[in-house]
Amino acid sequence: MQLIDIGLNLTHDSFDRDRDAVWQRAREAGVARAILTGASRAHSPKALALARTRPGEWFATAGVHPHHASEYTAECDAEMRALHAHPEVVAVGECGLDYFRDFSPRPAQRRAFELQLEIAAETGKPLFLHQRDAQADFLAVMRGFEGRIGPVVVHCFTGTREELFDYLDRDWHIGITGWLCDERRGQHLREIVGNIPAQRLMVETDAPYLLPRTLRPTPKDRRNEPAFLPHIVEELARDRGEEAEVTAAHATATTQLFFRLPA
Template structure:
């Protein structure tokens, strides 16, 4: 499994692994098979927390209706590893190749040529995860800007869709994307956590918005929930992802009580296999229902449209 890019302690990793082995008081889901077709556009299946029950995780994802999973590349070595992992399940797995802003300090004279080779792989569907993260400065702003712009130029050159990361760096993200707007391939702001105004700006630029379980913990009055309720993020610009094992969708949040009560028993049962300790692709079933509630749409329509967007933009087959 991957030497993953997120900075996690041995204690946290131990918790992940214990959770994977533990049966807790989990419901029997053996008869569940949801009909909605879903694409998880961002999942870190190379993370070591999935090592001990990998096939079971995939089985639950299938039961949730997940038909396609894009495994994200965190850096050059990690992208090479997920390239090999994605080969094990053709038609289900795809991968992205890039350098996450946390890893921008690794950028060197060989980085772009190595990423370019990975982008040539038939099952590589996006350039990334690349972008800017000014929330946790694991790499300096200067390192991030250089690393991102070079990857941006490469994606424009080879016409590969962009899988973008932006956290508290909206202005600089807009600045760089605008600089290359005439050459820009299709792009998604993955795991969007910004404001409704920022989402509106990205959408006006032709970008897609990727939403995760983060929306369940959005406590702002002008964030993701507001954007969904007020039509600022339209279905034709929306994609869904888990970012597993991160970004758990906490449907137990007191503010989401009515949403939880309205959710299907199947989605709630599957969701019990995800937790703060380790999110899973099967959480897609709950995420799509939460999004549908905020948008005032049917679950079926949200699933269908977001799946279609992902299939078209990333050329999934």
């Protein structure tokens, strides 16, 4: 399998001690490329800087997660726009709404989301989105940009069957993580992932978060890594009733097209 991890938080400080070794293990496991998540004013430029060290293997997103929406000032907007001038930055985000934790006030979340959607509309770049417990407002904001934005992926999808079909009915893409492997919270995903068309499905680890609970042996530090992406794909394929190689091939082809990655 030749996989692409569409959600890798490689700027996280837990990778500072062994980032090159982490990627070497990923390559040996069959993960050929990765999209490095930029999710804040501080980490988006770091994602770009890392992506430029491995041309053709690492790419970046640039955005501000709803947890950090309060930092989305006019200066921050200018910084995001400058980052998107670089070809290594292949998507706008991670951005969206998160009413589960409300780390930023909801009006600030909606404003930061709208401003980043404006960047996507102006640049034509795909959107890398986050939504948790905010479906009605999330869809309402997105409706305001119908016809102006390009491809959309709802990353780290953990929602309901109804939310899934809300997205699929809009021709959006779905990112599946190791949440699928969590018997406490992910069982419902196993029952609905078979509804995702192959050309709308992508895979990701969201490392260092969301270590698959079915992974054996369990890493002592509980840190998730891109090398564990094949494990997620194998579980996903089983739930979809297809061979892992088929799931992998479709996800990789879909990812290349979505992010407009070079061959």
